[in-house]
Amino acid sequence: MAASVGRPSRVAKLPPRERILDAAEELFQSEGIRRVGVQTIAERAETTKMAIYRHFETKDALVAEWLRIVAAEYQAAFDRVEAEHPGRPGDQILGLARFIAEGLPAISHRGCPFINSIAELPDRSHPARQVIEKHKAHQAHRLVGMCTEAGLRDPEQAAAAITFVLEGAQVSTHNGSIDQAGDRLLGIVEGILAHHRSPLGESRASTDGTARAV
Amino acid sequence: MAASVGRPSRVAKLPPRERILDAAEELFQSEGIRRVGVQTIAERAETTKMAIYRHFETKDALVAEWLRIVAAEYQAAFDRVEAEHPGRPGDQILGLARFIAEGLPAISHRGCPFINSIAELPDRSHPARQVIEKHKAHQAHRLVGMCTEAGLRDPEQAAAAITFVLEGAQVSTHNGSIDQAGDRLLGIVEGILAHHRSPLGESRASTDGTARAV
DNA sequence: CCCGAACGATACCCATCGGTATCGTGCAGC
DNA sequence: GCTGCACGATACCGATGGGTATCGTTCGGG
Incomplete structure (x- = not known):
């Protein structure tokens, strides 16, 4: 061999x-x-x-290729979590949160490659930036799909909340302001799911169903 | 004059x-x-x-001093929000969220100075790193205080959720994966407050009151 | 009025960086 | 056995980086 x-x-x-x-x-x-x-x-x-x-071609191209690989690994995590919990979008989302939570100890050393790279590459025309932004947009879209399938109320808002929390957990782990971030993260995501599953959110939601971006 | x-x-x-x-x-x-x-x-x-x-002394010292000033501005936002809503910690927290939300358009160009700087300075011994980490720890502590005063159930968990969301909103705004992040952010923070104000969280919380990091 | 400190400007030092040119070498297929 | 080609090694280039030395000037307080 x-x-x-x-x-x-x-x-x-x-x-x-x-x-x-x-x-x-x-x-x-x-x-x-x-x-x-x-x-x-x-x-x-x-x-x-x-x-x-x-x-x-250049160092920039190498950077872009690296980030393309990292992005593929995150995509693979999405795929895996979908395969592990077919037809159960809620568990898929929790699986994603667990995936991020398990990565936090490593994150605490040097942070998320996307967040770091985007900070190091201010020019939006940089090839690596485009890789990142395309990847993030794709992930966001996929997460909205999961939230929709899960029958969550206002799936876009739920997806935004989950995205924020996942990113924020990495940031706060990296800057050391919050410990046990992994455990906290899982609990928070569970809370978000529960919140958006309840028949009507309490936060001044009216009955018109549009939920005016709350 | x-x-x-x-x-x-x-x-x-x-x-x-x-x-x-x-x-x-x-x-x-x-x-x-x-x-x-x-x-x-x-x-x-x-x-x-x-x-x-x-x-x-050095460029690094200049960087540290700059971040010290930025940190002071965020501290000032905390002070202002406390002064504007004395004795109403819930409104204080919402005021903070509004402060961050209003800064998002600027963030979308170049991101949060703390997140970016920490990404550019991998060595934890860098003076600027210490400024950032001390500032973030102080903010986290202050936020826990607000959540406690607000009588929230599990104030540390609530503060963690709010911290994650505030940081995540900046990250996602910067990488362009979520738009209208400001409006979404406010709604999410309201949801977190409501969630932690309700007598008992639904997500498999038991009655022991310790709420095992959920 | 004068002296000292802060300031402005220029030139310089040395290290590192991205990127290129050149030359030698070892291995593959014909 | 010979040829072609990817590879390894080295030296080099121009640009830029942080940091220093040395000037002359200006301005304010004694």
Whole structure:
């Protein structure tokens, strides 16, 4: 096995492109994008700068590709949670919350890659920014779908609340202002689901059903 | 008026230190910390690099001082909201949410200074990091106090939920995944308050009153 | 009136960064 | 066995970064 192609040295080494992406992942995640030089990535990947530029047009393209991979992992979490709780959108949402909650300990070190990257890349034309924004929009849309399927009252508002809470848990974990954020997060999401399942929200909701963006 | 000291040229010019801080504020906020050079700050402040280093030990110290000022502005918002609604902690919390909601349009351009800065400064020993973390911890504590005074059930959990939502609204506004975030935010905070005011939360809360982190 | 401190301007130092050019090497397929 | 090509290594380039040294000037208080 693993003998088809590429056995450059001893211990089965991944092809250069994979090693580069792995190294970039670790370094970008732990040190930030702008703090990490291409040279450093090359060393960590046990290759050279030239090899990186043979596989990626620019450093920005490498960053974008990395975020594309991270986004795919989050998408996979969505898929997994849907597969684990078919036809039970409420459990799917709780599964997502659990997924985020389980990631919080890692987040506390260096934070969410999307939040960090967007902070490091102010120009909206940056390819990585577009990857992030497209991913976030897609996730938001998918979450609204779950909330709708769950029969929640005002699914868009519920999805917004859940999104806020998931993002906020990561931020607050990273800046250390709230501990046990994982447990709290799960409870809060349960509360949001319950709140939007109850026949009528109490917060000055009228009976017109439109719920005027409350 | 404004003639006591400092009238270097014509149009009343602030003293160099203030101009430097103003310039740093604008540039750090719009471009990010690491993208902005000291030289650029000097030009924007209509002074020179040397003048900056006469007032601040290092660039890092300038960053920390800027964040100290921003933190003070948020503290002022807390103070103001307390003064506007004395003895009405629920209204105070809603006032805070309104304060954040009103800031969201600006946030959508470049995001929250704390979130961005913490993303740009991975080393926890950085002076600016300590400013941020101390500020966030203080805010969290103050918010718990408000929730307690409001007689909310499980005030720490309520404060965590509100914190998450406030932070998350900024993140989601910045990455563009949710629009009308301001209106949504206010409704969500109202919902959290209502949820924690109701005699017993529905989400599998038992009668022991401890509400096991839900 | 004069002296000292703050200020403005310029030039400089050294490190790092993204990106490129060049040359050598080892392996694959014909 | 030979050729082509991806790869490895090194040196280099221009730009920019934070930070310092050294000037002359200006302005305010004794």
